[in-house]
Amino acid sequence: MKRGALILLTLPLILLAACGGSAAMGDGATDQESNDPNVLTREQVQNYNDAFQAVQTLRSQWLRVRTPPDFDSATNVVVYENGLRRGDPDVLRQIDGGSVENIRYYNGIAASSRWGLGHENGVIFVTTRN
Secondary structure, eight states: OOHHHHHHHHHHHHHHHHHTOOOBOTTSOBHHHHHOTTEEEHHHHTTSSBHHHHHHHHOGGGGOOOSOTTOTTOOOOEEEETTEEEESGGGGGGSBGGGEEEEEEEOHHHHHHHHOTTOTTOEEEEEEOO
């Protein structure tokens, strides 16, 4: 077999193997999710009384307001729970740590492009278990 043909045959196999590296772990989180600095998994949060305590302890930088204090429309980080806008980070105190499936942080740029104006300081998106 010619070298070029061999490369063409093996390249798809290499690509397929590289793409398949995020198999689900037994705990419900993917490998990629458990290593993502913008995600807290159920296992990371479950031992905290509430979601605020988990975020404050494990990812306190998510709570920081990043717009300048003299910026006219400075807002807090916005919290969403299961797709519904809940308010500022204090609402995380109402979410039991044991009920959290995962918590994901979106920076201001990603949050503004997804949810529009008023999200300049980011979004904390909480998904809870049913």
